[in-house]
Amino acid sequence: MPELVHIGVMKKLINSPQDVVLEELEGMEAAHGDRLRINYDPVFIARKDAPIKGKVGLVSGGGSGHEPMHGGYVGKGMLDAACPGQVFTSPTPDQMFEASKAVNGGAGIVHIVKNYTGDVMNFDLAKEMLQTEGIAVESVLTDDDVAVENSLYTAGRRGVGLTVLMEKLLGAAAEQRISLAEIKKLGDLIRSSGRSMGMALTSCTVPHAGKPSFELPEDEIELGIGIHGEPGRHRVKMATADEITEQLMEPILTDLPFKRGDAVLMFVNGMGGTPLIELYIVYRKAAAIAKAHGLKVVRNLVGSYITSLEMAGTSITLLHMNDCLCELWDAPVNTPALRWGI
Amino acid sequence: MELFSPKDARSWIDEAARLIAENAGTLTELDTAIGDGDHGANMTRGLNAVEKKLATTEVSDVSALFKLVGMTLLSTVGGAAGPLYGGFFLAMARATSGKQTLNQRELLQSLREGLADIQRRGKAQSGDKTMVDCLAPALKAWEAIPDSDLAPATIYVAQAAAEAARATIPMLALKGRASYLGERSIGHQDPGATSCALLLQALASVCNSNRAGG
Numbered sequence: 001m002p003e004l005v006h007i008g009v010m011k012k013l014i015n016s017p018q019d020v021v022l023e024e025l026e027g028m029e030a031a032h033g034d035r036l037r038i039n040y041d042p043v044f045i046a047r048k049d050a051p052i053k054g055k056v057g058l059v060s061g062g063g064s065g066h067e068p069m070h071g072g073y074v075g076k077g078m079l080d081a082a083c084p085g086q087v088f089t090s091p092t093p094d095q096m097f098e099a100s101k102a103v104n105g106g107a108g109i110v111h112i113v114k115n116y117t118g119d120v121m122n123f124d125l126a127k128e129m130l131q132t133e134g135i136a137v138e139s140v141l142t143d144d145d146v147a148v149e150n151s152l153y154t155a156g157r158r159g160v161g162l163t164v165l166m167e168k169l170l171g172a173a174a175e176q177r178i179s180l181a182e183i184k185k186l187g188d189l190i191r192s193s194g195r196s197m198g199m200a201l202t203s204c205t206v207p208h209a210g211k212p213s214f215e216l217p218e219d220e221i222e223l224g225i226g227i228h229g230e231p232g233r234h235r236v237k238m239a240t241a242d243e244i245t246e247q248l249m250e251p252i253l254t255d256l257p258f259k260r261g262d263a264v265l266m267f268v269n270g271m272g273g274t275p276l277i278e279l280y281i282v283y284r285k286a287a288a289i290a291k292a293h294g295l296k297v298v299r300n301l302v303g304s305y306i307t308s309l310e311m312a313g314t315s316i317t318l319l320h321m322n323d324c325l326c327e328l329w330d331a332p333v334n335t336p337a338l339r340w341g342i
Numbered sequence: 343m344e345l346f347s348p349k350d351a352r353s354w355i356d357e358a359a360r361l362i363a364e365n366a367g368t369l370t371e372l373d374t375a376i377g378d379g380d381h382g383a384n385m386t387r388g389l390n391a392v393e394k395k396l397a398t399t400e401v402s403d404v405s406a407l408f409k410l411v412g413m414t415l416l417s418t419v420g421g422a423a424g425p426l427y428g429g430f431f432l433a434m435a436r437a438t439s440g441k442q443t444l445n446q447r448e449l450l451q452s453l454r455e456g457l458a459d460i461q462r463r464g465k466a467q468s469g470d471k472t473m474v475d476c477l478a479p480a481l482k483a484w485e486a487i488p489d490s491d492l493a494p495a496t497i498y499v500a501q502a503a504a505e506a507a508r509a510t511i512p513m514l515a516l517k518g519r520a521s522y523l524g525e526r527s528i529g530h531q532d533p534g535a536t537s538c539a540l541l542l543q544a545l546a547s548v549c550n551s552n553r554a555g556g
């Protein structure tokens with residue numbers, strides 16, 4: 001059993017690399033079975049009260065290893081279903097197809113898709129399959145990562161932190177019985193209004209790979225990291241939290257751009273291995289930079305909400321806000337990982 | 343001309359599953375360098391599922407076999423490789439629809455259709471450092487020897503495929519997850535091109551062993 005050797009080296013709380021996703025789902029069922037339904041073949045997590053008649057069904061999905069995204073966001077006010085793939089691997093079209101059918105309340109389905117080659121292709125296939133069955137489907141993409149500099153010559157910008165905000169905001173909109181077309185429009189607006197940038201202090205280890213996804217020397221950090229342990233674009237010397245925060249904020253602020261007087265939501269996210277105490281130190285500086293830039297931070301989120309296994313590091317997301325988006329943000333949400341207003 | 347029978351097609355898939363499993367570590371290592379380190383595990387999982395299905399299904403024509411392989415890969419591999427390899431075999435199934443056995447030209451044509459599906463789905467061009475950079479030159483090599491017997495032709499094609507996979511090392515990735523690395527993708531062999539080369543190596547092995555007179 002080569003796996004046993006790997007476990008010894010990896011020091012992870014797992015039983016066997018190939019059972020990681022299945023056993024996680026069994027744990028989620030044990031913990032949240034009162035409001036979540038876990039389907040095992042094909043694998044998806046759905047609201048227990050789905051389908052909800054007349055409500056647009058929100059379905060997302062992606063590789064596992066980003067917990068609590070996406071399964072932790074299934075519930076009232078957020079997703080109707082989530083399809084987990086293997087660790088860092090897109091789920092398959094049959095999962096998305098069955099999940100979408102299971103939560104279709106007759107008002108159509110919206111797929112929230114992070115812009116990665118695999119995710120996009122698999123969701124496209126699922127969409128084709130659903131349309132064949134006469135189910136109306138729209139896709140909303142997230143591609144908020146400013147670290148991907150030249151999107152013309154790559155697979156395009158990656159979907160990262162904005163995905164969490166997208167799921168919350170569209171979830172609230174769907175709860176208000178807003179139409180499929182309106183939700184698609186809102187999703188596209190959010191997509192174009194938010195930007196993110198991340199960094200890693202350490203690498204992470206995919207269970208079945210058994211060793212770190214990349215080697216990072218003790219005194220170096222990776223700027224522009226994605227959420228799959230894929231190396232970023234620049235490797236720089238370790239610096240203070242304030243200096244690192246500046247390096248994350250600068251490309252975000254100039255990208256859209258965010259201008260003096262703009263209202264924003266600021267999301268400081270942990271990559272999985274960074275404690276909240278450090279995230280607040282990052283937030284402190286990011287808020288100061290925003291203030292100096294003339295931005296009004298009207299809402300915020302601080303914590304590890306879209307992670308990369310045990311990677312240490314952080315990402316910052318800024319999203320342009322208005323009264324409507326603030327109202328959607330404040331709307332009740334009741335999921336394993338986000339819960340307020342209930 | 344020799345014929346490619348359902349039995350040959352089945353042996354091809356068996357051999358591909360064996361070769362991919364044997365090289366899963368290498369594929370994962372290549373993918374760790376410029377991707378996310380899951381290509382070996384994903385392909386092995388998919389082909390194991392195919393093998394399991396084939397063990398309990400009687401397939402009497404090549405088209406049905408390719409369809410079964412494609413559908414199974416589509417629902418078990420995940421990532422980008424799932425739709426790309428799944429679509430590849432489904433396109434081969436469409437190209438060979440109704441055919442129980444294939445002659446050499448038909449086999450080559452179905453592989454070409456498979457490649458076209460990968461290009462359509464992945465929007466990749468030659469030189470983007472993807473599966474296309476193995477398949478396109480390998481099939482081009484085959485087109486240059488249209489009248490050669492299956493046995494020598496597939497060996498020639500497998501060699502061309504292996505060379506083409508190695509030729510992805512100096513390429514700058516423009517598609518897929520490796521493209522996020524920019525210049526840092528240079529100097530590494532593309533994992534997708536590598537698994538494609540293994541697929542064609544498996545075809546050569548099968549066409550050169552235990553063939554009871556086509």
